[in-house]
Amino acid sequence: MTGNSTMTLNRTHDxxxxxxxxxxxxxxxxxPLQNLPLGVFQGERSGHARCGIRIGDQIxxxxxxxxxxxxxxxxxxxxxxxxxxxxxxxxxxxxxxASELRAVVFDLLVSDQPEPSKVxxxxxxxxxxxxxxxxxxxxxTDFLTSRFHKLxxxxxxxxxxxxxxxxxxxxxxxxxxxxxxxxxxxxxxQRADKDGVDFGPSREVDFELELGAFIxxxxxxxxxxxVGRAAEQVFGYCLLNDWSIRDIQRWESLPLGPFLAKSxxxxxxxWIVSREALLPFxxxxxxxxxxxxxxxxxxxxxxxxxxxxxxxxxxxxxxxARERSVGGKGTRITITNFKHxxxxxxxxxxxxxxxxCNLLSGDLLGSGTISGPDADxxxxxxxxxxxxxxxxxLGSGEERRWLEDGxxxxxxxxxxxxxxxxxxxxxxxxxxxxxxxxPLA
Amino acid sequence: MTGNSTMTLNRTHDxxxxxxxxxxxxxxxxxPLQNLPLGVFQGERSGHARCGIRIGDQIxxxxxxxxxxxxxxxxxxxxxxxxxxxxxxxxxxxxxxASELRAVVFDLLVSDQPEPSKVxxxxxxxxxxxxxxxxxxxxxTDFLTSRFHKLxxxxxxxxxxxxxxxxxxxxxxxxxxxxxxxxxxxxxxQRADKDGVDFGPSREVDFELELGAFIxxxxxxxxxxxVGRAAEQVFGYCLLNDWSIRDIQRWESLPLGPFLAKSxxxxxxxWIVSREALLPFxxxxxxxxxxxxxxxxxxxxxxxxxxxxxxxxxxxxxxxARERSVGGKGTRITITNFKHxxxxxxxxxxxxxxxxCNLLSGDLLGSGTISGPDADxxxxxxxxxxxxxxxxxLGSGEERRWLEDGxxxxxxxxxxxxxxxxxxxxxxxxxxxxxxxxPLA
Numbered sequence: 011m012t013g014n015s016t017m018t019l020n021r022t023h024d025x026x027x028x029x030x031x032x033x034x035x036x037x038x039x040x041x042p043l044q045n046l047p048l049g050v051f052q053g054e055r056s057g058h059a060r061c062g063i064r065i066g067d068q069i070x071x072x073x074x075x076x077x078x079x080x081x082x083x084x085x086x087x088x089x090x091x092x093x094x095x096x097x098x099x100x101x102x103x104x105x106x107x108a109s110e111l112r113a114v115v116f117d118l119l120v121s122d123q124p125e126p127s128k129v130x131x132x133x134x135x136x137x138x139x140x141x142x143x144x145x146x147x148x149x150x151t152d153f154l155t156s157r158f159h160k161l162x163x164x165x166x167x168x169x170x171x172x173x174x175x176x177x178x179x180x181x182x183x184x185x186x187x188x189x190x191x192x193x194x195x196x197x198x199x200q201r202a203d204k205d206g207v208d209f210g211p212s213r214e215v216d217f218e219l220e221l222g223a224f225i226x227x228x229x230x231x232x233x234x235x236x237v238g239r240a241a242e243q244v245f246g247y248c249l250l251n252d253w254s255i256r257d258i259q260r261w262e263s264l265p266l267g268p269f270l271a272k273s274x275x276x277x278x279x280x281w282i283v284s285r286e287a288l289l290p291f292x293x294x295x296x297x298x299x300x301x302x303x304x305x306x307x308x309x310x311x312x313x314x315x316x317x318x319x320x321x322x323x324x325x326x327x328x329x330x331a332r333e334r335s336v337g338g339k340g341t342r343i344t345i346t347n348f349k350h351x352x353x354x355x356x357x358x359x360x361x362x363x364x365x366x367c368n369l370l371s372g373d374l375l376g377s378g379t380i381s382g383p384d385a386d387x388x389x390x391x392x393x394x395x396x397x398x399x400x401x402x403x404l405g406s407g408e409e410r411r412w413l414e415d416g417x418x419x420x421x422x423x424x425x426x427x428x429x430x431x432x433x434x435x436x437x438x439x440x441x442x443x444x445x446x447x448x449p450l451a
Numbered sequence: 452m453t454g455n456s457t458m459t460l461n462r463t464h465d466x467x468x469x470x471x472x473x474x475x476x477x478x479x480x481x482x483p484l485q486n487l488p489l490g491v492f493q494g495e496r497s498g499h500a501r502c503g504i505r506i507g508d509q510i511x512x513x514x515x516x517x518x519x520x521x522x523x524x525x526x527x528x529x530x531x532x533x534x535x536x537x538x539x540x541x542x543x544x545x546x547x548x549a550s551e552l553r554a555v556v557f558d559l560l561v562s563d564q565p566e567p568s569k570v571x572x573x574x575x576x577x578x579x580x581x582x583x584x585x586x587x588x589x590x591x592t593d594f595l596t597s598r599f600h601k602l603x604x605x606x607x608x609x610x611x612x613x614x615x616x617x618x619x620x621x622x623x624x625x626x627x628x629x630x631x632x633x634x635x636x637x638x639x640x641q642r643a644d645k646d647g648v649d650f651g652p653s654r655e656v657d658f659e660l661e662l663g664a665f666i667x668x669x670x671x672x673x674x675x676x677x678v679g680r681a682a683e684q685v686f687g688y689c690l691l692n693d694w695s696i697r698d699i700q701r702w703e704s705l706p707l708g709p710f711l712a713k714s715x716x717x718x719x720x721x722w723i724v725s726r727e728a729l730l731p732f733x734x735x736x737x738x739x740x741x742x743x744x745x746x747x748x749x750x751x752x753x754x755x756x757x758x759x760x761x762x763x764x765x766x767x768x769x770x771x772a773r774e775r776s777v778g779g780k781g782t783r784i785t786i787t788n789f790k791h792x793x794x795x796x797x798x799x800x801x802x803x804x805x806x807x808c809n810l811l812s813g814d815l816l817g818s819g820t821i822s823g824p825d826a827d828x829x830x831x832x833x834x835x836x837x838x839x840x841x842x843x844x845l846g847s848g849e850e851r852r853w854l855e856d857g858x859x860x861x862x863x864x865x866x867x868x869x870x871x872x873x874x875x876x877x878x879x880x881x882x883x884x885x886x887x888x889x890p891l892a
Contacts, residue, residue, distance in 0.1 A: 148589060149626050154707060172702055175648045176641055180707035181622040181714070185590050185809050186672055195673045197806035200617055200747060207616045209747045209805075231627055231716065232636045236891045255806070261613055266595060266621035267708020273622070273808040275672065306641060306650045307890070364650075365638035365696070366887070367714040368626050446807075449748070450677045 017109065017242070022046075022116045023290055025431045029119045030126045031133070034066030040424065040434020041066055043119055046112050047281035047435075048097055048246070053139035059095035063111075064281055064436075065119050068133040075118070075132040083114050097282065098145040101245045102371035104227040108245060109286050141280035143189040144248075147224070147374035150187055150276065151362060152252060154178040155353040159381035162393045175306065177353035177361050178378075182252075183273035187374060190249075190279050190438040196415060196445040197274045199258035207261075211445035214256035214398065215413040219326050219389035219421055221348055221377040222250035222278050223355050231368040237360035238311040241318065243369065244355050247288065249279035249324075249421045249438035250376050256392055256412070278374070279421070279438035287433050291425040292317035293349050308364055309357045318354030323347050324380055324423045326389065331416025333406050340418070341405045344389050350382035415444045458550065458683070463487075463557045464731055466872045470560045471567045472574070475507030481865065481875020482507055484560055487553050488722035488876075489538055489687070494580035500536035504552075505722055505877075506560050509574040516559070516573040524555050538723065539586040542686045543812035545668040549686060550727050582721035584630040585689075588665070588815035591717065592803060593623040593693060596794040598740060600822035603834045615740050616747065618794035618802050619819075623693075624714035628815060631690075631720050631879040637856060637886040638715045640699035648702075652886035655697035655839065656854040660767050660830035660862055662789055662818040663691035663719050664796050672809040678801035679752035682759065684810065685796050688729065690720035690765075690862045690879035691817050697833055697853070719815070720862070720879035728874050732866040733758035740793040749805060750798045759795030764788050765821055765864045767830065772857025774847050781859070782845040785830050791823035856885045 021027070022044060028035045029043040041047065041064045051069055052059045062069040072092045075081055081089050088107050091099035100107070118129045154160060155177050160169055172178065199212045226245035229235050235243060252272060259271030294316055324347065329340025355375065363369055381389040388394045391412055394402050401409040413419065420439035426432040462468070463485060469476045470484040482488065482505045492510055493500045503510040513533045516522055522530055529548050532540035541548070559570045595601060596618050601610055613619065640653045667686035670676050676684060693713060700712030735757055740746075765788065770781030796816065804810055822830040829835045832853055835843050842850040854860065861880035867873040 149624065170705060171643070172705065175643075176703065178703070178707050179710050181624055181710065183590065183622055183808060184625070185811050185814070188672070195807055198675070198749070199806055200802075202612070202616075207612075207747065209749050231629070232887070234639070234887070234891055258806070262617065262619070263706065263708070264611060264613065265704065265708065266619050267704070267706065269620050269622065270802075270806040270808065273803075274806045306648065308639070308650050361641075361711075362714075365640055365699075365711040365715045366636055367624060367711065370626050373626070446673070446675070450675055 017286055017289060019289055022112055022286070023430065025429060028121045029065055030121045030123065031066040031068050031119060039066055040436055042431040043116060044431040045283065045287050045433045046115055047283045048144065049280045049282065050096060050142045050144050051139040052142055053134060055134065059142050061092045061097055061100065063115050064136065067136050069136050069139065070115060070119065071132050071134055078128065078132055080118055080129065080132065081114060084110060096145045098372045101145060101224055101226060105242060105245050105285055108284050112284060112286060141189060143187065144280060144282050145372045147184050147187055147372050148370050149373040150182045150184040151179055152182040152272070152376040152378065153358050154378040155351045155358070156378055156381045157352050158350060158383055159379040159389065159393065162381065162388065174303065177358045179358070179362065180267045182276065186273055186275045188275055188277055190277055190440065192277060193441045193443040194253050194275045194277070195443045197255060198445060198448055199255055199270060200261060201257035202261045212255045212257050213412065215442055216254040216256050216391040217413065217419045218252040218254050218379040219324055219344060219346065220250040220252050220379060222248040223375045224282060225369045225371060225373040225375070228369045228371050228373070229363050232366040234366055235360055235363040237309055237314060237356055240356040240359040241314060243359050244285045246282035246284045248282055249423055249435050251277040251419065251421060251438055251440060252376055253277065254390065277438055277440045279435055281436050283433060283435055288320055288425055290427055290430045291321045293319050293321045295319045295352065295354055298352060309360060311356065314354050314356040318356050319351060320348045320425065321427065322423055322425045324421060327420040328404065328410065329418040329420070330404060330406060330408050332408065334418060338406060343394060343402060344387065346380050346382045346387035346389050348380055350387065351377060351380065413442050415442055417442050458727055458730065460730055463553055463727070464871065466870060469562045470506055471562045471564065472507040472509050472560060480507055481877050483872040484557060485872040486724065486728050486874045487556055488724045489585065490721045490723065491536065491538060491583045491585050492580040493583055494575060496575065500583050502533045502538055502541065504556050505577065508577050510577050510580065511556060511560065512573050512575055519569065519573055521559055521570065521573065522555060525551060537586045539813050542586060542665055542667060546683060546686050546726055549725055553725060553727060582630060584628065585721060585723050586813045588625050588628055588813050589811050590814040591623045591625040591628055592620055593713070593817040593819065594799050595619040595819040596792045596799070597819055597822045598738065598793050599791060599824055600820040600830065600834065603822065603829065615744065618799045620799065620803065621708045623717065623817070627714055627716045629716055629718055631718055631881065633718060634882045634884040635694050635716045635718070636884045638696060639886055639889055640696055640711060641702060642698035643702045653696045653698050654853065656883055657695040657697050657832040658854065658860045659693040659695050659820040660765055660785060660787065661691040661693050661820060663689040664816045665723060666810045666812060666814040666816070669810045669812050669814070670804055673807040675807055676801055676804040678750055678755060678797055681797040681800040682755060684800050685726045687723035687725045689723055690864055690876050692718040692860065692862060692879055692881060693817055694718065695831065718879055718881045720876055722877050724874060724876055729761055729866055731868055731871045732762045734760050734762045734790050736760045736793070736795055738793060750801060752797065755795050755797040759797050760792060761789045761866065762868065763864055763866045765862060768861040769845060769851065770859040770861070771845060771847060771849050773849065775859060779847060784835060784843060785828065787821050787823045787828035787830050789821055791828065792818060792821065854883050856883055858883050
């Protein structure tokens with residue numbers, strides 16, 4: 011394991027520093043000099059898939075920068091990993107090496123750097139390339155850590171006892187994780203109602219707003235991760251849409267949990283925002299899963315309790331086919347914050363590995379739906395429309411109980427704090443496509 | 452997709468043919484000429500991991516056989532795949548190519564082949580090598596398809612309605628799949644009883660006897676697999692021990708299903724028995740999941756209904772540390788048969804992909820616990836001991852309610868039928884190791 015538990019604020023967090031890439035310095039830019047997220051892109055000029063770092067409206071092409079001799083301060087293993095067509099090899103090096111890369115690239119892109127034209131030759135316009143999946147995770151585990159989400163969707167209106175003492179989770183489907191922009195096809199599903207059981211295109215397609223975390227170096231089978239060293243296992247974060255099919259979820263989930271309700275597809279944003287970039291926005295965990303009872307020691311470290319959560323604001327936008335056809339911007343249907351979650355990623359990781367389960371480099375963890383206490387902060391349609399009972403109105407005058415074909419769902423997130431540059435995630439979006447014809451050819 | 456829905460009996464099923472490897476012709480051998488399972492082995496002489504085919508007490512070293520010019524009848528892609536240190540590349544070629552390889556190797560190993568000494572030079576003694584995981588599956592899905600298992604462990608003594616209309620399943624953990632012989636460490640788990648919630652070494656370590664199936668070529672995301680073409684997606688089978696931790700399973704499973712109860716480790720046997728080798732043992736599906744109601748059309752094909760199950764007999768042996776120390780053979784605690792399962796692998800695959808979920812080459816499916824109607828055919832400790840209430844007696848005079856440290860669990864399976872050579876699987880075994888010290892270093 012790569013140790014990095016003492017990651018602290020440093021010059022890469024200094025809001026006074028600007029980039030020579032002018033767009034990075036604009037007030038509402040997601041990608042200032044203090045962010046520097048990693049991704050994988052492919053463009054006509056660049057040819058095959060390659061690793062890059064986002065700055066303003068530009069991408070630093072990392073293999074090209076290395077060829078130009080700009081990454082020489084990095085260990086050879088890191089430079090080699092960055093020449094791969096996926097971030098998997100680099101993520102496996104852990105968050106300490108990611109921090110080294112971030113420092114090197116900060117110095118390359120800062121406004122007073124001596125050779126801006128040399129670095130500028132390694133930049134490509136983000137608008138000219140296609141973003142790919144940063145890596146194909148080998149395992150995807152999805153948690154349920156918002157007590158507000160749990161309460162609103164609970165059958166009996168109460169929090170189950172196990173939610174108070176552990177971060178609930180299930181293994182989800184790794185093979186169908188796709189990058190933002192991929193359309194999600196309405197699935198045929200089996201469902202039951204008073205008239206019996208049938209099979210057809212789902213009538214209850216939903217989204218779930220989540221924060222994803224990528225595992226860095228991982229742990230060997232049989233060797234749990236102490237909670238005090240679990241945070242350092244987070245390589246970085248992404249936006250995650252855990253598309254959810256409510257009609258089959260209701261029917262299939264007892265006793266083995268959600269299966270086809272989730273495996274159709276999961277969307278993630280293309281940029282991995284590092285743990286380091288979000289350090290200024292750490293906050294204490296609120297609300298506790300159980301105020302009345304102490305947590306078991308294997309889930310408690312003092313550092314995590316005081317700063318294991320993140321003050322990170324999310325929005326969800328819904329845009330119908332009609333709105334898209336006239337260039338409308340759609341309707342904001344959710345404003346919420348990660349600080350409403352009851353469990354931290356350190357606790358999720360420590361619990362996940364507590365039985366000796368091995369987490370692999372690049373494994374993806376989903377936080378669970380980021381719902382908060384207010385009506386505005388409900389983060390899936392099942393909550394917003396009270397399971398389809400109360401339609402939500404769009405700006406176009408249309409109404410929605412569930413997602414319809416042609417609807418586009420877009421997530422954004424931004425961490426902001428007085429005295430620091432704001433850190434954004436870009437977008438995670440997807441359009442619902444019509445079901446395939448059935449029976450199959 | 453590689454089409455092979457019309458796989459039929461051929462000369463490789465002819466019981467009259469014998470091998471020049473004498474041990475393959477013995478009555479009780481798992482690996483006659485008509486079996487020819489694939490695996491990956493490593494030995495002092497052979498060096499790195501390599502693909503092989505089992506015959507009697509020998510292994511045909513496939514890269515060596517290819518170098519000797521013995522595999523020239525195969526397509527170049529197949530020969531190249533067999534030079535890899537894992538079967539992943541070969542499995543991706545699908546079951547039609549596996550059938551070609553089987554025919555070629557049958558002719559190499561048959562007793563009247565013209566150059567037995569040349570082929571003999573490519574054999575290594577199975578006893579001299581270590582068997583490795585045939586491939587590391589990228590996804591592992593575990594089903595629940597025995598109504599007898601479901602009934603015995605049901606809270607209310609009844610079959611849930613959804614079991615009658617779909618093969619129940621959950622995503623399980625792919626990273627912790629290990630080969631037979633790997634010890635399984637007793638995990639620390641969270642559990643609850645009348646005194647509250649605590650965390651410590653599990654008191655309820657269990658096994659589950661299952662049949663595993665490896666996916667061959669797979670399907671693209673968004674393209675379901677018709678049930679009539681689902682059987683051909685099975686590349687081959689293995690024994691599978693779905694180690695299960697009942698105390699945390701009871702506590703964690705609502706509402707998201709089993710998680711840490713299963714992810715600690717899953718053991719599989721090293722030899723992949725091809726679908727073709729088991730063709731003579733196909734049988735109709737009994738008992739139906741629901742006699743009273745027809746199945747939905749997406750789960751029904753006439754061929755699958757008449758021959759989608761397998762007459763395959765299983766045994767489970769339990770051997771305590773005391774028995775092992777004196778060379779005892781242990782106690783047979785289960786005799787059961789795959790024909791007791793209510794759903795076929797074709798149905799499991801068609802259901803799995805019905806929402807468009809993409810199955811990848813080498814993905815592992817578990818059948819669920821293979822419990823039958825009789826007391827002898829209960830296929831996990833929770834059933835055998837009625838959840839720890841009624842201890843089972845071992846031949847040594849010891850008793851067990853759950854597995855104890857040092858206990859070894861071994862599965863075997865054999866398909867037998869008048870007029871055909873018996874097909875065996877070898878063994879899938881594992882010893883329970885003591886929990887790690889806690890708190891962690």
